[in-house]
Amino acid sequence: MKINEQEPFENGANPKQEQLGKYKGDSHGEFMTTNQGLKVNDDQNSLKAGERGPSLLEDFIFREKMTHFDHERIPERIVHARGSGAHGEFQLYKPMGKYTKAKFLNDTSVKTPVFVRFSTVQGSRGSTDLPRDIRGFAVKFYTQEGNYDLVGNNTPVFFIQDAMKFPDLVHAVKPEPDNEIPQAASAHDTFWDFISLMPEAMHNIMWLMSDRGIPRTLRSMEGFGIHTFRFINDEGKSHFVKFHWKPLQGVLGLAWDEAQRLAGKDTDYHRRDLWDSIENGLYPEWELGVQIVPQEDEHKFPFDLLDPTKLIPEEMVPVEIIGKMTLNRNPDNFFAETEQVAFHPGHVVPGIDFTNDPLLQGRLFSYTDTQLSRLGGPNFHEIPINRSIPDVTNNQRDGIHRMQIPKGKVSYHPNSMAQGCPFQAMMTEGGFTSFEERIDSSKIRKRSQSFFDHFSQPTLFYNSMSVHEKRHIQNAFSFELGKVQRVPIRKRMVDMLLEVDEELAKKVGDHLGLVPERLPQPITGSIPADGDPAEHHSVKVELPLSEAPSVSMANKLPDNIRARRIAILTADGVNDEAFTRMKKELCELGAIVQIIAPRHGFVTTKSGEQYPVDDSLLTTASVIFDAVYVPGGEGVHTLLEHSGAIHFISEAYKHCKPIAADENGVELLTKSIPQLAVPEDGIVIDGEVQEFAGAIMLHRFWDREMNPIPA
Incomplete structure (x- = not known):
């Protein structure tokens, strides 16, 4: 069946739940078997040569059981290892055909199944839910046209502008390699050494040091797609789009002292709260919002839309609410679903496309690469939680853990022996086509001058905070930098804070016994190895607004x-x-x-x-x-x-x-x-x-x- 011929999901039905059903097992009332279906007579004793004799190598039941146990753990995610997940559904409020041809964004009668995974970034699987950290917010839509993954965080911006720096960022924030300390914490020398030399990170650092860094619950935090994507409509017209998840529970945070005490009382607090809320029928809900910018308005802003360290203030481009997501079912098995789910920003559907954001471009490679290692090979899409609802029909074959059993002789295209099947889908038949963008440029390792403003938006963020939110940011910087052992790193960060706000720098400096000093202007950062430092000077532009109330949590109470x-x-x-x-x-x-x-x-x-x-x-x-x-x-x-x-x-x-x-x-x-x-x-x-x-x-x-x- 061609995708465009597929029947719409019936209103009220959940095809993903039905699809997963055939993989679920309940051993209640059943005999124990081996993995091959052989009934087990004795699961208490290994096969021995006599009651007190040596165990025998021929005990295939023991060997199968122990081998499976030895390999039941898969490599944890390098980042976002600590996570919680839930099933739910998304329903559109109004058709978006003016901007995108994506079917799930044009039919208000369809309830699209989703699986959502929330996570911390820095810590291992066994770390606490409650560090000061960015939170992952990844949503997998099981649409009529295939899986669409909206992979984001609870902040609308990122630390770096180019994916080339991602390994450095993660290496810096992870436990220091000589002693594996500290776990799930950014309050240490290597992280702040890196940040103090990367002024582009300052915007996301401000979000991290705010109350956003410690959500009250997973239910009460916003989610963002971070990058600027494209909507493509039936006429091929492009609009830039940024995605927002707005929690109907309000945006709430924890006090720092409260988070520290909670981490001791209940390490699993966020995970437990999400699970219990769903079990008790208090289903978490978020509305999906979009900021849409016409293609022709790309360069009308005082910042670059392709810079992932920048947001579009809602006061400049309002968020249009287009639908609602409800999480209403907990996983049946944490490992099979939450741990094995594989997200990828490159999993898109017709009507949604990429931009030239250099961080996004790198992620399109990295996510596939890491899933190959983590989930054992190229067939991770066949794991039940990752399967698309439409059947997969292509000429890709074999590989470790292959589940599908393709029939016939033909596994290539073009062919005549299979009458050309599987067919290529024309655009009019629902086939995906990339946006045609003219590119005429030289290959070069540089960044656009439009990426060099590192401080105007951090200043806007700080100016937008309420009195208590500013106080919390000051205290957060003071604690984090107070844990840094090397004074020159502390000093460099305090001096950099002067570029954001003088009051902030002085308050933090006073707590640390340091006097902020204005750095030589302009600040440099992320300089190419063969480049002139003058070619990458940080600048600070004037924004058309001095405050953006939309970023303050004080304005987002339910x-x-x-x-x-x-x-x-x-x-x-x-x-x-x-x-x-x-x-x-x-x-x-x-x-x-x-x-x-x-x-x-x-x-x-x-x-x-x-x-x-x-x-x-x-x-x-x-x-x-x-x-x-x-x-x-x-x-x-x-x-x-x-x-x-x-x-x-x-x-x-x-x-x-x-x-x-x-x-x-x-x-x-x-x-x-x-x-x-x-x-x-x-x-x-x-x-x-x-x-x-x-x-x-x-x-x-x-x-x-x-x-x-x-x-």
Whole structure:
């Protein structure tokens, strides 16, 4: 069947789920077998020459079992090794035929299956979910025309402009090779040595040092395609496009101290939160947005659209929302799906094409190359999670782990013996054709002068931050550079910060005992080995706007409390009415409400009702929750004598979270927070549900950071 003859996906059906179904196995009620289907009589003992004799080489059942075990781990990804995945669907809001002929972007009745993998970048598979790090955000669309992979991050820009520098970037940020320290952390000498010599990295560094570097959850972070791609319509007309994922849960971050404590309490916090949300039916949702620039407007910006260290501010080109993605099913097997899924920015469909972004061009090679090594050969596309829904029909043959069984004598084209099959598809039949772009130039190892502005957008980013966001960036730089052992590297970075913002440089310099000094102008960086340094001078251009509110997380809070985690801290003797009312109404608003008590088991209310305890003060912590409520009653007396309860409240206050209390529950607040002054923003003392919910929507009350308490 030709692709263009394929029936559209039925509305409500999930063809990828049906396709994966035939690969799933459930051993319940079945006999144990070898990999060849032979029933196993004894899986407890190896074959021996007598009960106490030597094991025999002829024990093929043992050899098969042990050989498979010895090889059950595949090489982990060089970057993005630590990941979490989920299945879902994407549905279009409005047809985009004016810009692209991609079928999944033109039929609003189709629910396109997707698989999404989120990841950290630096750490190994066994590292924590919670380092300060860029997060990967990769989406595989199983479309009618084949797989389309939108491979991005939770920042819209990247550290480098040319893929030639990617190995250097990764080598610098990974654990230092002499001692393999530190794991999953950029706070060390080699990383900042590299960054201090690469001014093009400054924009993405600003995003990394902001609250974006530590998302509250995977559900509450934005995703970006990073590169400028092309949309191609039926007439062959090109538009430049940048992709955005906008979470309907809002864009939320963790406080640095909170992230450090969470890493100790629950290394798998992000992974667990994503899994539990889906299991509980609180499906994460993102809207897909696009920024579209006509081909003829390519050079109308004060920056280069092909520079991956630059974004297009939404204030200059608004994001047009075109559809929604919902993650609604967890993987059945982590290894088979999340670990073996293979993404590639070169997996596109007709209507989506590449630009000459030099980082993107390098990625088109690198991703295939690394999958060949990681997944054992050229047939990684046949692993069930990677299979396209349309049948694969081509003349590629053999190779390790081949699953498909092609029939017939012919495996070449052109041919007459198979009547020319498989046919080439004309453009009118859905065939992919590359955008025709005239290129008349010399082969050269250089960058365009339009790539040399390294500081105007970092300055724009910093100017766009709220007061508390600026404070967090200052503290992040101070911590990271404070871990650097070589003072000249620290000094070089602090001096470079002057090019971004004088206040930022002075604050960080003061923390490090350094005085920022203006570097000789212009700054040089990424100089070709045989080039004149004067040919690659950094410049700073004037942007038409001084701030871009769209990049501030403070402007991206949700208008609901859906899937927020609320702790009800209580003990036996709690008053029934306030306790049950708060729990019921918060659940109706979509929050995840958990009862936390001094011990596991049940909490008994004043009237004798019993409620199961979700977690105890021995095994949980306030950092896992978004807000805390203390109902009144006799249980408060128990909590007042419990050091864990006092710490729970004081820590929640320290991390600027909403806290509510009823009746004598306020006594626990005042004992835990000596400087508490009521009324105070984010503190609800009458147990009013709507007021508490309104405070939860605001997420944090950052002014408390100016009057910190030990916790």
